[in-house]
Amino acid sequence: MKNTLKTNIGEIVAEDYRTSQVFKNHNIDFCCRGNRSIQEVAEKNNLDAEQLLKEVTEILNQTKADTIDYKSWPLDLLADYIEKKHHRYVEKQIPVLKQYLDKLAHTHGTNHPELFEIREHFYKSADELTKHLKKEELVVFPAVRKMVAASQNSVLLDKFHFGTIQNPIQVMMQEHDNEGERFRQIDGLSNNYTPPADGCTTYRVTFSLLKEFENDLHNHIHLENNILFPKAAELEKQLGDPR
Structure with missing residues (x-):
């Protein structure tokens, strides 16, 4: 899945749970409020949307560990x-x-x-x-x-x-x-x-x-x-x- 500023954060975490740490670091609720896009949560939390997407992408580009693919x-x-x-x-x-x-x-x-x-x-x-x-x-x-x-x-x-x-x-x-x-x-x-x-x-x-x-x-x-x-x-x- 190609992630963009319009991708819902719940979908991102569902694809690779390692990305949850990015949202935890910024105190962003990815579980109850996972139906919001990166753009939406960035605006809500006064964050740079491009930087947030970059942090997610960096996690995804790392060698995937033995994480569970639920x-x-x-x-x-x-x-x-x-x-x-x-x-x-x-x-x-x-x-x-x-x-x-x-x-x-x-x-x-x-x-x-x-x-x-x-x-x-x-x-x-x-x-x-x-x-x-x-x-x-x-x-x-x-x-x-x-x-x-x-x-x-x-x-x-x-x-x-x-x-x-x-x-x-x-x-x-x-x-x-x-x-x-x-x-x-x-x-x-x-x-x-x-x-x-x-x-x-x-x-x-x-x-x-x-x-x-x-x-x-x-x-x-x-x-x-x-x-x-x-x-x-x-x-x-x-x-x-x-x-």
């Missing part, structure tokens, strides 16, 4: 991977982070009241993400697997109770946007996860875990918004009208 994976395999890697990570880390944030707010909240806001944002995110993952596991991913099976076996697809796959996908993408915005709030309140001068070891560990959680969420959303969902919608078109 775009080439069968859709059912990608859905399985997201569920087993990213969903399990979220489920495992939520109680850990809640415990750390409770302790941090109790110990340092008087001098750093922003900790209460950070904790509140995370608790809301944890609640919404827990429900979001179940929707994907019970609705979206089973639908993707059914479409793949129909394609492999050359049979007509049974009609989904929710209509077209685009319906739950749109809901999932909106919820992705909501959580992306929530973590932008957390990022700002924590000064990009930078502990204050009087921050203890627990402070540093908590912020490090929060940053790791956000990074995993970005990767998770990228795989869905920029690869799984568009390819699922395209597969549905290829299968034609359901019976």
